Amino acid sequence: MNTVSMISDAMNLSETKVLPVTETISGSQAIIKSLLAEGVSQIFGYPGGAIMPTYDALMDFENQLEHILVRHEQGAVHAAQGYARASGDVGVCIATSGPGATNLITGIADAYLDSTPLVCITGQVFAHLLGTDAFQEIDILDISMPVTKWNYKVTQASEIPAAIAKAFYVAKSGRPGPVLIDITKNAQVESLDFVYQVCRNLSSYQPYPRPNQMALAQAASLINSAKKPLVLFGQGVILGSADTEFLKFAERIGAPLASTVLGLSAIPTDHPQYVGMLGMHGNYAPNKLTNECDVLIAVGMRFDDRVTSNLEFYAKQAQVVHFEIDPSEVNKNVHADVAVIGDVKQTLPELMKQLDSNEHLAWMTEFNELHQVETKKIIQQDLSPNTKEINMAEVIGGLNDLHENPIVVTDVGQHQMVACRYAEFEKTRSLITSGGLGTMGFCLPAAIGAKFACPDRPVVGIVGDGGVQMTIQELGVLMQHKLPVKVIILNNQFLGMVRQWQELYFDKRYAATKMNNPNFGMIADGYGIANHQVTDREELASALKVMMDHPGAYVLEVMVAQQDNVFPIITPGASVADMNLGPLDINTNTEEHEERVDG
Amino acid sequence: MVENYNFAVFSNDQAGILNRITAVFSRVNLNIEALSVCESEQSGVFRHSVQVRCEHATALRLSKQLERQIEVIKAEFQVDDDMIQQEVALYKIASKSMLEQTLTEQIIHRHHARILSMNSEYTVIEKTGKRDESQALFDDLSVIGVLEFVRSGPVSISKPMANDAMSSDMSFFKQHATCDADH
Known part of the structure; x- marks a missing residue:
């Protein structure tokens, strides 16, 4: 039988010189043993008919493989994402066929866009029932195809070890991504001669392209001669564990450093060369000066439209050097004058050999001056408002003041942008947020996953009143596992970001954004989770302290201004250089209103 | 300029790979004008011949997105005149x-x-x-x-000799294709 070699050419068992010890076990046991062989110790999931044999086998391995029962499969996949992004390891989730599998899709799509390594295992009906519309049969392979890096249907037990080995290899190598393995019930109950071999290469897959030496030389020459270089860094630095290499490179060339949303925390926020966040709600200086730099150096980022805004007006004056692991990202949105394809952990040190030491003091001063403008017009008011109501930003400021260096996990919307703008980071992998897909409901389960991955670090979820209600049932996991995750609900009783767009771009017609919310404290009480509601500014600092000092899970609801907006903003369709610093700056005659925003 | 592009996408033999390939085109709302699949000159490697009408820049982007698929070994494209x-x-x-x-x-x-x-x-x-x-x-x-x-829809074979026949070492192709894609 040839199935093993069909899955992975690296798994040609007959060639193994010393034949590993095989044992005859069930497919379900093989699934568990394969996970253990990959070093997995925690998985997130929800049982159901087609995956029951695997859950049954799990009981025999409880001491080695902890299963965390979520309250909805979407929670399982987001938790696996949070786990992966906090730890750098592959996150694993498991669900049954049909609805169990389809409920994973949003999280898989999220992981696909944010390059998060996941292995998702779904049960499937018996192989002989495939295609018969059997109970809970759905073709999850086809459904998940556009949002997985790779997926595979296992229909016989003998395929299991090779399929799982390949899944882990594909998920974590190169540009990481989610993988789904669909395993029919007969494959789980049949037996096989089990032997596990880690997958290390695939002939059709080149995860780490070797950098082109000529491109490296061209990049070095451009960077050396730049008068106004600007470095944009993204999650590639974090995913490649290249923060040290990146900092050495950045300090050598002395250029200002700006982060994408997903790049945040790759370098400490207080680094002297750090000039802030890029994009629609990013900082004024790096956005505006994108259109004044002479060499734009993009490191592990993909020029998302939220970063570039209108491409016709994006950095047209600059020579672009793009360091990127995924060749399909080069020249996708922004033309690269020089593209260095490869893992930045490898390319940056090679580049260093050819780089001159430099500093750009006058150029840095331009950033500082614009930052002063932003401080005066926005940041000061955000962090120390003279309004009666509490601002979202001052909650983040209060959290910074405690210097606990938490992993910050956000949901999607206004609070997300405020957290990204104001949270201060010391360590890498300290911000977990849904960047590409913008998935509301991400925060709570992702925070759970992050806490399981990093039990020694404080984990603070920052979530809106809208997003928290999308996955609020996962409070049950905090209860069951006594997991000390801190959840700050920034409650403005609106789907705030959509409301902001309605105010700015839709003639203040507030369609379906006002929310009548439940008593979040009573909900937390229902789960036995300590909680508190803050309405007065005077109370805020002490309430945050109480929350962080509390030994267990905690829900802190902060009532914030209903009509608050996130500024600055780049109006959709405008240039990055035309950032609006406040409501008076807004030109409401925009061409482009069709984009989706979330609350 | 919109032209007829003939893609030759070489892949491993795995169920579902055709869907992955066609989805790269349908995602950007391109109609596939012709499609044929056969085993290539290399045993176990399948050649998917796909014909679409699009701009050159789109063809270039799609070829890289095709090569991004794990089971795709190589994706190349040519205009009608070169076939x-x-x-x-x-x-x-x-x-x-x-x-x-x-x-x-x-x-x-x-x-x-x-x-x-x-x-x-x-x-x-x-x-x-x-x-x-x-x-x-x-x-x-x-x-x-x-x-x-x-x-049947057209089947096409390339005229230039530049693209050597499939090497027995598939990984060489992928490395080669990805690194030189932009230089």
Whole structure:
């Protein structure tokens, strides 16, 4: 039988010189043993008919493989994402066929866009029932195809070890991504001669392209001669564990450093060369000066439209050097004058050999001056408002003041942008947020996953009143596992970001954004989770302290201004250089209103 | 400029890979004009020939997105001028008319077509050639009455020698293709 070699050419068992010890076990046991062989110790999931044999086998391995029962499969996949992004390891989730599998899709799509390594295992009906519309049969392979890096249907037990080995290899190598393995019930109950071999290469897959030496030389020459270089860094630095290499490179060339949303925390926020966040709600200086730099150096980022805004007006004056692991990202949105394809952990040190030491003091001063403008017009008011109501930003400021260096996990919307703008980071992998897909409901389960991955670090979820209600049932996991995750609900009783767009771009017609919310404290009480509601500014600092000092899970609801907006903003369709610093700056005659925003 | 692009996508033999390949095109709302799949000169490697009409920049982007698929070894594309193309067309007509009209024989002869199968009820005619040639035969046969008509869609092979035949070392190709994609 040839199935093993069909899955992975690296798994040609007959060639193994010393034949590993095989044992005859069930497919379900093989699934568990394969996970253990990959070093997995925690998985997130929800049982159901087609995956029951695997859950049954799990009981025999409880001491080695902890299963965390979520309250909805979407929670399982987001938790696996949070786990992966906090730890750098592959996150694993498991669900049954049909609805169990389809409920994973949003999280898989999220992981696909944010390059998060996941292995998702779904049960499937018996192989002989495939295609018969059997109970809970759905073709999850086809459904998940556009949002997985790779997926595979296992229909016989003998395929299991090779399929799982390949899944882990594909998920974590190169540009990481989610993988789904669909395993029919007969494959789980049949037996096989089990032997596990880690997958290390695939002939059709080149995860780490070797950098082109000529491109490296061209990049070095451009960077050396730049008068106004600007470095944009993204999650590639974090995913490649290249923060040290990146900092050495950045300090050598002395250029200002700006982060994408997903790049945040790759370098400490207080680094002297750090000039802030890029994009629609990013900082004024790096956005505006994108259109004044002479060499734009993009490191592990993909020029998302939220970063570039209108491409016709994006950095047209600059020579672009793009360091990127995924060749399909080069020249996708922004033309690269020089593209260095490869893992930045490898390319940056090679580049260093050819780089001159430099500093750009006058150029840095331009950033500082614009930052002063932003401080005066926005940041000061955000962090120390003279309004009666509490601002979202001052909650983040209060959290910074405690210097606990938490992993910050956000949901999607206004609070997300405020957290990204104001949270201060010391360590890498300290911000977990849904960047590409913008998935509301991400925060709570992702925070759970992050806490399981990093039990020694404080984990603070920052979530809106809208997003928290999308996955609020996962409070049950905090209860069951006594997991000390801190959840700050920034409650403005609106789907705030959509409301902001309605105010700015839709003639203040507030369609379906006002929310009548439940008593979040009573909900937390229902789960036995300590909680508190803050309405007065005077109370805020002490309430945050109480929350962080509390030994267990905690829900802190902060009532914030209903009509608050996130500024600055780049109006959709405008240039990055035309950032609006406040409501008076807004030109409401925009061409482009069709984009989706979330609350 | 929108042109006809002929993609040759080489992949491993795995269920579902065709969907992954076609989805790269359908995602950007491109209609696939022609599609054929066969085992390539390299055993175990499948060649998906896909024809679409798009801009060069789109073709370039899509080829990289195709190569991004784990099971895809290599994706290349060429415009019509760089390809030699052929397609097969089959025509079914009633045999009665065949016997009665020498006209039919003349048409077949004129178009360099041939009779593939014949019995008392029907006759199947085969024509290999370019699209306009098979269309011309269809138009002429329509006078007699065509009961059924099917065209394979073009299969194409590249003219230049630059792209050497598939090496036995597939990983070489992927490395080569990805690194040099932009230089």
